[in-house]
Amino acid sequence: xxxxxxxxxxxxxxxxxxxxxxxxxxxxxxxxxxxxxxxxxxxxxxxxxxxxxxxxxxxxxxxxxxxxxxxxxxxxxxxxxxxxxxxxxxxxxxxxxxxxxxxxxxxxxxxxxxxxxxxxxxxxxxxxxxxxxxxxxxxxxxxxxxxxxxxxxxxxxxxxxxxxxxxxxxxxxxxxxxxxxxxxxxxxxxxxxxxxxxxxxxxxxxxxxxxxxxxxxxxxxxxxxxxxxxxxxxxxxxxxxxxxxxxxxxxxxxxxx
Amino acid sequence: xxxxxxxxxxxxxxxxxxxxxxxxxxxxxxxxxxxxxxxxxxxxxxxxxxxxxxxxxxxxxxxxxxxxxxxxxxxxxxxxxxxxxxxxxxxxxxxxxxxxxxxxxxxxxxxxxxxxxxxxxxxxxxxxxxxxxxxxxxxxxxxxxxxxxxxxxxxxxxxxxxxxxxxxxxxxxxxxxxxxxxxxxxxxxxxxxxxxxxxxxxxxxxxxxxxxxxxxxxxxxxxxxxxxxxxxxxxxxxxxxxxxxxxxxxxxxxxxxxxxxxxxxxxxxxxxxxxxxxxxxxxxxxxxxxxxxxxxxxxxxxxxxxxxx
Numbered sequence: 001x002x003x004x005x006x007x008x009x010x011x012x013x014x015x016x017x018x019x020x021x022x023x024x025x026x027x028x029x030x031x032x033x034x035x036x037x038x039x040x041x042x043x044x045x046x047x048x049x050x051x052x053x054x055x056x057x058x059x060x061x062x063x064x065x066x067x068x069x070x071x072x073x074x075x076x077x078x079x080x081x082x083x084x085x086x087x088x089x090x091x092x093x094x095x096x097x098x099x100x101x102x103x104x105x106x107x108x109x110x111x112x113x114x115x116x117x118x119x120x121x122x123x124x125x126x127x128x129x130x131x132x133x134x135x136x137x138x139x140x141x142x143x144x145x146x147x148x149x150x151x152x153x154x155x156x157x158x159x160x161x162x163x164x165x166x167x168x169x170x171x172x173x174x175x176x177x178x179x180x181x182x183x184x185x186x187x188x189x190x191x192x193x194x195x196x197x198x199x200x201x202x203x204x205x206x207x208x209x210x211x212x213x214x215x216x217x218x219x220x221x222x223x224x225x226x227x228x229x230x231x232x233x234x235x236x237x238x239x240x241x242x243x244x245x246x247x248x249x250x251x252x253x254x255x256x257x
Numbered sequence: 258x259x260x261x262x263x264x265x266x267x268x269x270x271x272x273x274x275x276x277x278x279x280x281x282x283x284x285x286x287x288x289x290x291x292x293x294x295x296x297x298x299x300x301x302x303x304x305x306x307x308x309x310x311x312x313x314x315x316x317x318x319x320x321x322x323x324x325x326x327x328x329x330x331x332x333x334x335x336x337x338x339x340x341x342x343x344x345x346x347x348x349x350x351x352x353x354x355x356x357x358x359x360x361x362x363x364x365x366x367x368x369x370x371x372x373x374x375x376x377x378x379x380x381x382x383x384x385x386x387x388x389x390x391x392x393x394x395x396x397x398x399x400x401x402x403x404x405x406x407x408x409x410x411x412x413x414x415x416x417x418x419x420x421x422x423x424x425x426x427x428x429x430x431x432x433x434x435x436x437x438x439x440x441x442x443x444x445x446x447x448x449x450x451x452x453x454x455x456x457x458x459x460x461x462x463x464x465x466x467x468x469x470x471x472x473x474x475x476x477x478x479x480x481x482x483x484x485x486x487x488x489x490x491x492x493x494x495x496x497x498x499x500x501x502x503x504x505x506x507x508x509x510x511x512x513x514x515x516x517x518x519x520x521x522x523x524x525x526x527x528x529x530x531x532x533x534x535x536x537x538x539x540x541x542x543x544x545x546x547x548x549x550x551x552x553x554x555x556x557x558x559x560x561x562x563x564x565x566x
Binding site (some may be wrong): 212213214 | 364437438439442443446520521522523524
C-alpha cells in the first residue's frame with residue numbers, strides 16, 4: 001500500500017505538466033494550430049492514469065468550447081488537432097508499459113488499439129485533409145475521449161487502491177456503446193478518404209522501379225476496413241466476457257460484506 | 258536385502274489431468290520395464306498424449322521406462338491432450354512443395370496474374386531465368402533433405418501449424434514471384450557483375466547449408482534420438498561450427514541475401530529479414546539448450562552470426 005502510494009506520488013509530476021497544458025491549449029477555434037503550445041516534457045515519468053487523464057480532458061474541453069464558440073462542429077478538428085496528435089502518439093508509450101508490466105493489460109491488445117489509433121490520426125485524418133471536416137471524425141474522437149477518461153480514471157484509482165464501483169462499472173459497461181461508435185467513426189472516415197487517396201495516388205508506388213516493389217494505399221485501406229470484420233467482434237466479445245467475469249465477481253464480494 | 262530392488266519392484270501409477278489435477282486413471286502392479294506407451298489411453302493416438310512428471314514440465318518420451326524415471330513405488334504422471342497432431346514430415350513437404358509450384362505459375366505467366374497480353378510469355382532478362390532456377394533448386398533441395406537427410410527428434414507438431422506455416426511460405430513465394438516475373442521487372446542496377454556476385458553467394462551458402470545438414474545427420478545414428486555437440490569436419494563448409502551453433506541458419510540467411518541482391522527485389526529482402534528474425538530466435542533457443550545440456554560447450558560460439566548474434 002505504501003509502495004503503491006509512493007510510486008503514485010513519485011510519478012505525480014507528469015499530471016501537473018498536463019494540467020498546465022490544459023489551460024493554454026483551450027482558447028477556442030480562433031487560434032491557428034501553430035499557436036497551440038506544446039507539452040514541454042513528453043518523457044516525464046508518471047502513472048498512466050495521473051499523467052494522461054488531464055490530456056483527454058484537454059481534448060474534451062477543447063471540443064466543447066470550440067462548439068460553443070463557433071456554433072458548429074466542422075472546424076472542431078483544427079482546435080483539437082495538435083493535442084490529439086501529440087497525446088495519442090504518446091500513447092505508444094503505453095505499449096512499453098504493458099511490456100514491462102507496470103500496467104496489467106495485454107501487450108498485444110494494447111498495441112493493437114494504440115496502433116490503430118495512431119494510424120487513424122496520422123495515416124488517414126492528417127494525411128487526407130479533405131476528411132478533416134467530416135462528422136465521422138467527431139464521432140471517433142468523442143468515443144475515444146470518453147473511453148480514455150474512464151479508462152485512466154480506472155487505472156488511477158486502482159493504483160491508489162480505492163476504486164469506486166461506479167468507475168469499474170463505467171469502464172466495463174460504456175464500451176458497449178462507445179466501441180461501436182468509435183469503430184463506425186473510424187470506418188466512415190477511412191471510407192471518406194478513399195476517393196482522395198486514389199486521385200492523389202497517396203503513399204502509393206507503382207512499377208516499374210529500381211526495387212521492383214509496388215504498394216497501393218487505396219487497396220491497403222480497403223483491406224484495413226475489411227480487417228475490422230474479424231477483429232472488432234473478437235475485441236468486443238472479449239470485453240463482454242471480461243465484463244461478466246469482473247462485474248459478477250464484484251457482486252459476489254458485496255454479498256459477503 | 259532391505260532396499261527395494263528397482264529392477265523388480267512393481268509400481269502403482271496414477272494419472273492426473275495436468276490442468277484440473279483430476280484423477281483420470283489408476284494402474285497397479287505396473288512392472289518397471291513398462292514404457293509410457295503402456296500408460297497412454299488407446300482412444301486417442303499416442304502422439305497427441307503428453308505424460309509428464311510435473312504438470313508444467315517437459316513431456317516424457319514414449320521410450321522412457323518407469324525404472325529409469327525418478328519415481329518411487331507410486332508414480333504420479335500428469336496427462337495433457339496436445340490437440341490434433343500432424344507429422345513433421347508432412348508439414349515440411351507441404352510447406353516446401355507450395356513455393357516450388359507457385360513460383361513456377363508466375364514464371365510461366367499463367368493467365369489472370371498479369372495482363373492477358375503477357376500470358377505464357379517469357380522474360381527477356383537472363384536474371385529472371387536464373388532466379389527461377391535458384392528458387393526452384395532451393396525448394397527441391399529442401400524437399401529432398403526432408404525425405405532423405407533430416408532426422409527429426411519429434412514425430413509430430415500441432416495441426417494448426419501447417420496452416421500458419423503454409424500461409425507464410427506460400428504467401429511470400431507468391432509475393433516475391435509476382436515482382437520478379439513481372440513484365441515491368443527492372444534488372445539489377447549493376448548488371449551482370451551484381452548478378453554474378455549474388456549467384457556466387459547463393460551457391461556457396463546452399464552448399465554450406467547442405468553440408469551442415471549432412472554433418473548434423475551423421476551426428477545422430479539412424480533411429481536414435483541422442484544429442485551431441487556438433488563439431489567441424491573435413492568439409493570446409495562445416496568449419497563455421499567453430500564460430501556459430503547453428504551454421505545451417507547462417508547459410509540459409511546468406512542464401513536469401515544472395516537471392517535478394519541477385520533480383521534486387523524489395524519483397525525478397527523483406528522475406529530474408531523475416532526469415533532471419535525467426536531463425537535467430539530458433540538459433541538462440543538451440544544455443545541456450547546446448548549450453549544447458551553440455552558443460553564443455555565451446556565458449557567462442559555465438560548462436561547465428563559469428564561474434565555478433
